[in-house]
Structures are given as C-alpha cells and as structure tokens.
Amino acid sequence: MSTELAIEGRGVVRDRGRFRLGPVDLTLPRGQVMGLVGPNGSGKTTLIKAILGMTALDAGTLSVLGTAPERAKGSVCAVLDAKFFVPGWSVAQAVRAIRPFYPNWDQNYAESLLARFTLDPDAKVKELSHGEGNKLALVLALAPLPELAVLDEPTSGLDPLTREEVMQVIRDYMARRDSSVLFSTHIPADLGGIADQLVAVRAGRVVYSGHMDALTEVFFAVRGTNDDLLPLRDRLIGARSTTTNFEAIVRAVDSGGLPSSVLVEEASIDDVVKALAVPVTEGIAR
Amino acid sequence: MSSHLALRRTHTPAPLAGWSRFVMLDLHSLLPFVKTIVITFAVMILLGVTTAPNLQIAQTIVALGVIMAVPLNLFAADEQAGLELLYQILPIRKRTRVVGRYATVLLTTLAAVVVGTGSTLIEAAVTNVPSGGLLVGVGTLIAAALIVQAVQLPLYFALGYQRARLLNFALLAVAALLIILAIKQISPAGVAEIPQAVVLGGSVLVAVICYALSAWLSYSWYRRREF
Numbered sequence: 001m002s003t004e005l006a007i008e009g010r011g012v013v014r015d016r017g018r019f020r021l022g023p024v025d026l027t028l029p030r031g032q033v034m035g036l037v038g039p040n041g042s043g044k045t046t047l048i049k050a051i052l053g054m055t056a057l058d059a060g061t062l063s064v065l066g067t068a069p070e071r072a073k074g075s076v077c078a079v080l081d082a083k084f085f086v087p088g089w090s091v092a093q094a095v096r097a098i099r100p101f102y103p104n105w106d107q108n109y110a111e112s113l114l115a116r117f118t119l120d121p122d123a124k125v126k127e128l129s130h131g132e133g134n135k136l137a138l139v140l141a142l143a144p145l146p147e148l149a150v151l152d153e154p155t156s157g158l159d160p161l162t163r164e165e166v167m168q169v170i171r172d173y174m175a176r177r178d179s180s181v182l183f184s185t186h187i188p189a190d191l192g193g194i195a196d197q198l199v200a201v202r203a204g205r206v207v208y209s210g211h212m213d214a215l216t217e218v219f220f221a222v223r224g225t226n227d228d229l230l231p232l233r234d235r236l237i238g239a240r241s242t243t244t245n246f247e248a249i250v251r252a253v254d255s256g257g258l259p260s261s262v263l264v265e266e267a268s269i270d271d272v273v274k275a276l277a278v279p280v281t282e283g284i285a286r
Numbered sequence: 287m288s289s290h291l292a293l294r295r296t297h298t299p300a301p302l303a304g305w306s307r308f309v310m311l312d313l314h315s316l317l318p319f320v321k322t323i324v325i326t327f328a329v330m331i332l333l334g335v336t337t338a339p340n341l342q343i344a345q346t347i348v349a350l351g352v353i354m355a356v357p358l359n360l361f362a363a364d365e366q367a368g369l370e371l372l373y374q375i376l377p378i379r380k381r382t383r384v385v386g387r388y389a390t391v392l393l394t395t396l397a398a399v400v401v402g403t404g405s406t407l408i409e410a411a412v413t414n415v416p417s418g419g420l421l422v423g424v425g426t427l428i429a430a431a432l433i434v435q436a437v438q439l440p441l442y443f444a445l446g447y448q449r450a451r452l453l454n455f456a457l458l459a460v461a462a463l464l465i466i467l468a469i470k471q472i473s474p475a476g477v478a479e480i481p482q483a484v485v486l487g488g489s490v491l492v493a494v495i496c497y498a499l500s501a502w503l504s505y506s507w508y509r510r511r512e513f
Contacts, residue, residue, distance in 0.1 A: 052375060054374045054375075055512060070379075073375070073377035073378075077375070078375050080375070082371055083368055084367065084369055084370075084371040084372035084375070085367060085368075086314075086317075086318055086363055086367040086369065087318070088318025088319075089314070089317070089318070093317065096314065097310075097311050097314040097315070100310055101307055101311075101377055101378065102377075
C-alpha cells in the first residue's frame with residue numbers, strides 16, 4: 001500500500017443483503033480533493049463508512065493514509081450526513097468533548113472558524129439551525145488538522161450564501177494544509193474549482209473515475225429532438241427526455257458521426273453528473 | 287466576542303489513556319442529565335432523613351434506581367444523540383469504549399455511594415438512629431449495584447438502548463424483589479456477627495469478578511455490532 005496515496009482501494013466489496021457495493025477501485029493521491037457523486041442509495045455512504053473503518057469489507061483491500069482504515073482514524077476526520085452531538089451540549093461543550101481525542105487539535109483555528117461562522121460558543125446544539133449544525137460539524141472536523149477529511153454532503157440543505165461560506169472554508173483549509181479531502185455531494189456545482197478527481201457511483205458500482213479536467217474531455221453534452229433519440233440510444237448516456245426533446249451525454253470516442261440535427265457541445269460537470277444519475281437501463285451500463 | 291471566553295484555553299493534549307478520554311466524553315454526555323440525577327438523589331436523601339428508619343428498603347431501591355439511571359442515560363444518549371456514530375469516527379477502539387464505559391459507570395456508582403453514605407451518616411445524626419452496621423449496608427449495596435450493572439451493561443452493548451431498556455426495567459424489578467427478600471431473611475443479630483472486613487472484602491471480590499466477566503461479554507457482543 002502506497003503512503004503517497006490518501007485512499008487506495010482495490011476490488012472493494014461490501015455486501016449488505018439486498019445492496020452490494022463494488023467491486024470498487026479507488027485512488028486518491030495525497031493533497032488532492034476527490035468529489036464523490038451519485039444518487040441516493042448508490043453506495044456513497046457505504047463507501048464512506050468503509051473508508052472511515054466503520055464497516056468491514058467482504059472482499060478487496062482498502063488503505064487509508066497507507067494503513068488500514070481503523071488504524072488511520074487519528075488522522076482522519078469526518079462530517080457525516082447524520083449529526084452526532086448531544087442536543088443539550090453548548091457549542092463550547094461539543095468542542096471540549098471532542099478535542100481530547102486529537103493531539104493535533106488547533107484551538108486557535110477552531111475559535112477562528114467559530115468566529116467566522118458566527119457560531120456562539122454558548123448556543124445549545126439543539127438551538128442551531130441545519131446550516132449552523134453543518135458548520136459546527138465542519139469546525140470539529142477541521143480543527144484536528146486531519147490529513148484526510150471525509151465530508152459527506154456538508155452543503156446539503158444549505159442556502160446559497162451559507163453553502164458558499166462552507167465551500168470557502170474548505171478551500172482555505174486545502175490551501176493552508178497539504179491535506180486530502182473526499183467530498184460527497186448532490187450538488188455538482190460544489191465540485192467546480194475544488195475537486196481534482198471525480199468518482200461517480202451508481203447502483204453500487206463506479207461508473208466514472210478520473211480527473212475533473214478530463215471529465216469534459218471524456219464526455220460531450222448532446223441535445224436534440226426525440227426523433228433522433230431512438231437511433232442514438234446505444235451511444236447516449238443518461239438520456240432524459242421531455243415530450244419533444246432530449247438531453248444526454250456521449251463519450252468523446254462515440255461522438256463522431258452524430259446527425260447534424262443533434263447539438264453537441266462541451267459538457268459541464270452538471271451535465272455529466274445528472275446523466276450519470278439516470279437509471280442504468282437507459283444507457284450507462286455500456 | 288465575550289462568549290468566546292468559554293473557549294479561551296490553549297489546548298495541550300493531556301497524556302490521558304484512551305479509556306480515560308472516553309470517560310471524559312461520557313461525563314460530558316451526562317451533563318444534560320445532571321439536573322435530573324441530582325434531583326432524584328436529593329429526593330432520596332430527603333426521604334431518608336424525614337422517614338428513617340422505616341423506609342430503608344424503599345431507599346435502597348431508589349438508590350439502585352439512581353445507580354442504574356447512569357448507564358440508562360449514557361446508552362440513551364448514544365442512540366438519541368447519535369453518539370454511537372461519533373465513537374466510530376473518533377480514534378478509539380471498541381475495546382477502549384467498553385472499558386471506558388465500565389469505568390464511567392463504576393466512577394459514578396462510587397460517587398453515588400459516597401454521597402449516599404454521607405447522607406446516611408447525616409440522617410443517623412439528625413434522627414438519633416445508630417449508624418451501626420453502616421459498612422455492611424454500604425458493602426451490600428455496592429455489591430448489589432455492581433451485580434445489577436454487570437448484567438445490564440452487556441445487554442446495552444449487545445442490543446442498544448431502545449431494545450435493552452425494557453429488559454433493564456424488568457431487571458430492576460427482579461433486583462428490587464431479591465433485595466426485599468434478602469433484607470427480610472437477614473437477621474440483624476447474624477449480620478452483626480459477620481466481620482465487616484469480610485463483608486467488604488467479599489463485596490469487592492464479587493464486584494471485580496462480575497465486572498470482569500461482564501466487560502468481556504460486552505466486548506464480545508459489541509465488537510460484532512454494526513451501525
């Protein structure tokens with residue numbers, strides 16, 4: 001297992017009865033940000049749990065910071081979708097409860113983040129709004145100065161201003177430290193300007209894994225009328241149609257010879273992520 | 287910002303063992319319940335002072351209830367506040383969590399016993415009831431409390447708060463019944479003849495054996511649990 005990699009997974013499989021994750025291959029070099037996208041129930045959380053050492057693998061190998069996930073916990077922090085603070089705690093009590101576990105805890109940094117987020121240390125956790133709860137979780141995940149931060153939808157349910165505030169803190173953290181981030185999101189726009197790598201999972205399988213810059217080179221966005229849809233069905237990925245028009249993406253290698261009535265243009269992250277979220281039966285299984 | 291004063295302390299990592307850090311976390315998670323526990327304890331002491339010596343049995347049951355409330359609240363917080371998720375993220379192993387939780391329960395039990403013993407002495411002074419045999423009473427109470435905890439803790443570790451709490455209440459009822467029967471069977475003259483050192487030593491021995499077996503069982507079950 002390489003110590004130059006923050007995460008290295010080979011043939012990772014986790015079987016949970018009706019749902020099976022994998023086999024998944026995953027590589028995140030140190031100092032990079034990986035965006036993890038996929039619809040609900042696609043396996044993102046299961047993958048994150050495996051990376052955090054919260055669930056055992058049924059097959060494959062997974063290394064975090066060059067060691068087994070459960071041994072890397074001191075250098076890995078997480079923001080999870082579910083909250084894990086006692087409602088009766090104040091913000092300051094939450095900080096005091098968590099910090100003894102992390103020898104690298106930077107109290108000045110924690111306080112600066114609380115001030116930046118205007119989180120009152122005396123405020124009770126149960127009185128915090130959803131956005132403030134996310135901010136507190138982020139403070140507690142970054143103040144230990146982790147080598148790897150695993151952020152499971154940290155911007156979910158936030159208004160645009162709060163979302164940008166949270167994203168800026170993550171960007172600043174990346175600029176300040178040579179850390180790695182695994183960032184799961186439903187909002188493709190979050191990944192622009194921050195993610196180096198993108199992994200898209202669907203139905204427990206990785207359907208795209210590669211560099212963010214390559215994403216728009218690998219795929220093109222295509223739009224046209226439904227008359228063109230049927231003959232192109234095998235080449236299109238994630239086609240979504242209205243009564244008259246469709247939109248989809250197509251791999252660059254498959255884009256030659258498309259009819260002139262179909263508009264082919266550079267794909268945005270949004271185009272690709274939306275297309276990858278369309279059920280497997282509509283094309284991505286190729 | 288004045289409210290930030292609450293955090294104005296440079297954090298120097300304390301050289302604490304993993305289990306002791308977990309005890310600190312447990313005590314933090316008990317903070318919101320402190321008022322309830324203190325009020326219950328105060329009521330128990332008040333009952334004792336105002337009605338002694340007739341309510342010894344009721345007092346003992348209440349004392350056991352208070353002692354059992356600590357694990358109950360700890361495991362309730364684990365589930366209701368999602369702390370189990372936090373434990374899995376924090377760099378603490380399951381074995382350490384089990385040892386830490388047992389240490390918290392033991393610590394709070396001993397604290398309760400110290401307060402209870404103090405209150406009994408005050409009660410004896412106020413009511414002019416002789417406090418002879420106090421050591422035997424304390425030793426018996428500790429043994430009873432620890433045995434009850436030794437049974438209830440593995441249930442919580444194996445099943446979690448929601449599923450284990452009914453069993454916990456059933457256990458409390460059985461324990462109360464056994465204590466009442468035991469107290470009725472004990473002849474005060476016979477008890478007085480037992481050397482207090484034997485009672486204390488026996489209590490400690492029983493407690494250590496029960497706790498060790500219980501902790502082993504808890505870990506065996508808890509390590510297999512997935513969340």
